[in-house]
Amino acid sequence: MTKPLYVTRPDLPELETFLPYLQQIWQSGVLTNNGPFHQQLEQALQDYLGVDYISVFNNGTNALLVALQALELKGEVITTPFTFLATTSSLIWQGLTPVFVDIDPVSLNLDPNAIVAAITDKTCAIMPVHCYGNPCDTSAIRAVAQQHGLKVIYDAAHAFGVKHQGQSVLQQGDLAVLSFHATKVFNTIEGGAVICHSAQMKQKIDRLKNFGIVNEFKAEAAGINGKMNELQAAFGLAQLPGLAGALQRRAKVHQYYCDALARIPGLQCVPLLADGAPNYAYFPILVTDEFGMSCKALYEALKAKSIFARRYFYPLTPVLLDMDIDESCYPVAADAAERVLCLPMSGSLTQAEQDLVINAIIEVCGKD
Ligand SMILES: Cc1ncc(COP(=O)(O)O)c(C=O)c1O
Structure with a gap:
C-alpha cells in the first residue's frame, strides 16, 4: 500500500x-x-x-x-x-x-x-x-x-x-x-x-x-x-x-504540474492571475469533456490509488447548506463545481510524489 x-x-x-x-x-x-x-x-x-x-x-x-x-x-x-x-x-x-x-x-x-x-x-x-x-x-x-x-x-x-x-x-x-x-x-x-x-x-x-x-x-x-x-x-x-523558500518550492511544484498536464488533453490548469506575487496556494484543474471521464470519476479513481485530491468547491455552498436556490442563477459556478479538482500541492511535495499523481492520472484515463 x-x-x-x-x-x-x-x-x-x-x-x-x-x-x-x-x-x-x-x-x-x-x-x-x-x-x-x-x-x-x-x-x-x-x-x-x-x-x-x-x-x-x-x-x-x-x-x-x-x-x-x-x-x-x-x-x-x-x-x-x-x-x-x-x-x-x-x-x-x-x-x-x-x-x-x-x-x-x-x-x-x-x-x-x-x-x-x-x-x-x-x-x-x-x-x-x-x-x-x-x-x-x-x-x-x-x-x-x-x-x-x-x-x-x-x-x-x-x-x-x-x-x-x-x-x-x-x-x-x-x-x-x-x-x-x-x-x-x-x-x-x-x-x-x-x-x-x-x-x-x-x-x-x-x-x-x-x-x-x-x-x-x-x-x-x-x-x-x-x-x-x-x-x-x-x-x-x-x-x-522559511516562507520565501517555501514559496519558491511551491512555484517549482506548480510549473512541474503545468508542464506535465499540458500533455494530457482535456485537463485545464486554472491560470495564475496575480501580476506581482502569486502564492501557489492550490493547484486546481478543470476536467473538460475532452478528457473523456468526469471529474467525479477521476477523483474516485485517484482516491482508489491513495491520492486524495479535493473537489474544492463542490458542492456549491448554497447546496451544502440546503438553501433551496436554483443553480440556474449561477451557471458558471455550477459548471466549475462539477469540473474542478485540486491536486496535492505543498512546499514539501517531491518530484517523485508529483510523478505519482501525474502517472496515476495518465493511467486512469488511458492516455499516453
Ligand atoms: C475561502 C475561505 N474562507 C474562510 C475560511 C475559514 O478559515 P479558517 O479555517 O481559518 O476558519 C477558509 C478556510 O479554510 C476558506 O477557504
Missing part, C-alpha cells in the same frame, strides 16, 4: 527555530491576551504583507465574523457560491442574507456584472473571495461599491502575500480577512487576521475579538473570543523566515 498523498501537507517551521519561543513562553507564563508574541506577529505581518493595519485571530472564521460585525452591516450581502462554507456561514451567523451571484469563467471569482444585477435597496455589502489566491477584479468591484454606497469585505483566506497591480491584494476593500489554518501557505496551526485601514478600525476590531471589552467596566458591543494565543503567534513568527 502506497503512502497516502493528501491535497496539502502543512508547512512546519524548523523545530530549532520554534523551541526558543517555547522556552520564552514557559519563562514568562504569558499564554494569551495580547501577549508579546501576538504583538510581534502583528508587526511582522504588517511589514511582510505591506498592509496598513492587521489584527490577528484564533481562526479565519472568527476573523470573518468580527469583520462583518465591525462594519455594522444589516440586510443583504452579495457573495459567491463558489467558496468554502465559512464565507457564507459567517454572513448567516451575523444575521445577514447572502445573495449568491455568478462567477467569471477564467478567474472563478465574482463577476462584477453579476454583482450589479443583484443590487437591491437591501444590499449593504459585497463579500468576494480571492479564490485559490487569484485576485478578484478589485477595480470593477470598487467602482460598483462606490456607485451604490456598499461596503466591501474580501474573504482573502487564500491570498496570503499575493501582490497585484503594484500592491498587496489585502489592501483592497474596506476590510480583508486571512486564514492561517494549517492547510494555508502561511499557518499558525489555526489562525486568521483582519486587515483594515485606520487605527480607529483596528481598535474596534481588537475590542470585538476580546468580547467587546473597552475596560473593566465597559463593553463596546457583544463581541466574541477571537484572540490568537501565544503558541499560535510563536508558531507564526518561527515560520516567517
